Amino acid sequence: MQDKIRQLFSENIQTMIATSEVMAGxxxxxxxxxxxxxxxxxxVICCGDGATxxxxxxxxxxxxxQYETERPCLPAFALHQDQSSLSPSPTTNTDYFARQVKALGQKGDILLVISLRGEEQSLIKAVEAALTCDMSIVALTVEGSDELSGLLNAQDTELxxxxxxxxxxxxxxxxxxxxLCELIEMSLFPQQGEL
Structure with missing residues (x-):
């Protein structure tokens, strides 16, 4: 059992090292x-499907x-996955994020999308909706996320x-x-980090 525990730590460390080598920029x-x-x-509008x-x-x-610094609140929220409604909706059950993005997103906002597979239709439709609103995308993805990654352009960032x-x-x-939280706080509130 202890060998397995050490193996899990080692896998985590190796993943972090591999990610740090390609992800700093x-x-x-x-x-x-x-x-x-x-x-x-x-x-910042955030969404993930399932575990994310x-x-x-x-x-x-x-x-x-706040993350680690006492500072003013920053405007951010996560989209809801709850599809319950009092009346039936003609939309498909993968439109729930896209509809929220269309209603709440504006030009200049950020959609932060977190995908474990890169093929979750709810997330793909959210990205498409954000692009029509002239929002920038920050996407956390994995190798093989070609469908979601293919939607991104020069104003977007893929991690x-x-x-x-x-x-x-x-x-x-x-x-x-x-x-990201630490870098955002450091950039926006450099004095608070020194307290």
Whole structure:
């Protein structure tokens, strides 16, 4: 059992090292885009499907409240997966994020999308909706996320984790989101970090 535990730690560490070697530039770019949007009065809209929905909520909450620095709230929220409604809707059950993006997203906002497979139709439709609203995308993806990745353009940033096991990817995503929070706070509130 202890050998297995050590193996799990080793896999996590190797995933983090591999990600750090290819991701420093994209992480910096993603943080810069989010900071620029916030400075210009934009907001960060987060979404994930299934297991990654919790990460989207976590990131939005860290921006809204605080990460490690006492500072003003930043405008961020996570889209809801709850499809319950009092009346039947003619939309397909993969439109729920896209409809929220269309209703709440504006030019200059950021859509932060977190995908474990790159083929979740709800996330793909959310990205398509964000692009029609002239929003920028920050996408956390994995290798083989060609359908979602193919929608991104020069104003978007992809943080593609070089791992295949969902558990390692999820762990890496959580770390990447914490990196972004720290860089955002450091950029927007440099004095508070010195207290």
């Amino acid at each position: 994209p992480i910096e770019q993603a943080a810069f885009r989010i900071v620029s949007s916030l400075i210009e009065g934009g907001k 929905a919790g990460l989207a909520q976590h990131f939005a909450q860290l921006l809204l409240d 593609r984790v070089p791992a295949h096991r969902n558990a390692r990817v999820y762990e890496c995503y959580a770390f990447l989101l914490h990196c």
